[in-house]
Amino acid sequence: MVRFILVVCLLLCLLPATGCKTPEELNNIGIVVAVALDRDAASGDILVTSEVIRPAALDKKGARNQEVVDIVTGRGSTIFEAVRNTTQILDRINFYAHTKVIIVDETLAKEGLTPLLDFFVRGRQLRGYTLLCIAKQGQAKDILNVKTGVDVIPAIYLRDTIKNTKYNNKAVVSSVVDYYRDFLKEGNCSVLGVVEVAPSEESGSGDKQKTGAEQVKSSGAAVFKKDRLAGYLDETETQGLNWLVKELPNGMVTLPSRLEPGKLISLEIESSKTSIKPEYREGKLCFVIQVDTELTLVEQQGKKKILAPKAMLDYLGGVREDAEREIGDSISRTILKTQNEFDCDVVGFASALKQKEPAIWRTVADNWEEVFPTVDHELHVQVHIVGTALKQGFF
Incomplete structure (x- = not known):
């Protein structure tokens, strides 16, 4: 009940503040669309970098060739102090109701994330759907300084790049x-x-080849134990995590081709559903995982063709087996890493146990961090190839 009340209070705090601002107030605010939080290694100060919209630059009648955003950094002992110190160099007061993303550097994330967010949540401006992510191997403010992508506002480019994970899982x-x-x-x-x-x-090409500008890449996942950064999952492990905790509406699986050595095939995820069921076996807790997914074969490298219907069915059966093995390997790899390296349940075992076996959960809840690394899992993956998406006579 206490946790429920905390969640409700948090959600209420994250609701946007109501009411309209007067023109005088609107002229004094700077609309912040992205925030980066860093720890300055030399001074120990917190650096708050804000990407602030320039309204005149977005006006078609305004000045041309003008930057559409300002990147402003304030420093202080606290987030609030750093934010207020930006008024020394910016002619606006930061306003966070339209912030799209908050980026935190590794150093601050390892110290604890919840205290950093207190100012933004307590201030009632920030929307709950604002994206939150970790800057890996570099300062968070470096992410805001990347100006690339199609959208003229870098924060929109950044937000949409992060959300594009639905296409690759x-x-x-x-x-x-x-x-x-x-x-x-x-x-x-x-x-x-x-x-x-x-x-x-x-x-x-040739002698004229040149390196393009830097870009932002969204890749992998950051695992938090309590509110401190414990480590990272790579792309394969993150795919395994997504199979476990999401009903994937999209994404892909890439496999070696069974037709020609050295060639590959690609399959697109059409749908996916995962269930996790806890069981006691010989006095030990085991989680039975069932993954059911539908895939479409969308790309086949190589030139070899299959014309006979029987050969086609056999080939697709082999692809299905390869896909089941690939998906199962990524899931098991994710579970074992979170058990052996992080001692941290991000795969949903605790949720499944609480929901389906509440009596058992009550016996292990107090020491779940010690129990989780010792539990077993049994994995069943069932793949259905629902289409080849290829022209007649080509395959």
């Missing part, structure tokens, strides 16, 4: 509310998205 998307929901959930650990600055692929 190699990363996670998490909001402020998602973080607090997982943080307050008994027995559960939080997972946040990860972004990093990566060089663009080289463009051009």
Whole structure:
């Protein structure tokens, strides 16, 4: 009941403040669309970097060739002090009701995330759906300094890049509310998205080849034990996590081709459903995982064709087996890493146990961090190939 009340209070705090501002107030605010939080290694200060919209630059009648955003950094002993200190160099007061994403660097994330968010949540401006992610191998403010993508506002480019994980299932998307929901959930650990600055692929040809500008890449997941960064899941492990905790509406699976060595095939996820059932076996807790997914074969490298219907059915049967093995390996790899390296349940075992065996959960709830690394899992993956998406006579 106490946790329920805390969640309700949090959600109420994250609701946008009501009421209209006067024109004088509107002229004094700076609309912040992205925030980066860093620890300055030299002074120990907290750095708050804000991406602030320039309204005149978005006006078609306004000045041309003007930057659409200002990047402003304030420093202080607390988040509030750093934010207020930006008024020394910016002619506006930061306003967070339209913030799309908050990025936190690794150093601050390892110290504890919840105290950093207190100012934003307590201030009642920030929306709960604001994305929250970790900057890997670099400062968070470096992410805001990347100006690329199609959208003229870098924060929109950043937000949409993070949300594009639904097309590849190699990363996670998490909001402020998602973080607090997982943080307050008994027995559960939080997972946040990860972004990093990566060089663009080289463009051009021959002697004229040149390196493009830097870009932001959304890849993998950050695992939090309580509210401190414990480590990362790579792309394969993040795919395994997404199979466990999400009903994937999209994404992909890439496999070696059975037709030609060295070639690959790609399958698109059409739908996916996962169930986790706890059982006691010989006095030991075991979680039975059932994954049912539908895939479409969308790409086949190589030139070899299959014309006979029987050969086609046999081939698709082999693809199905390969996909089941690939999915199962990524899931098991994720479970074992979270058990052996993090001692941290991000895969949903605690939730399944509380829901389906509440009596058993009550006996292990107080020491779940010690129990989780010792539990077994049994995995069943069932793949259905529902289409080949190929022209007649080509395959």
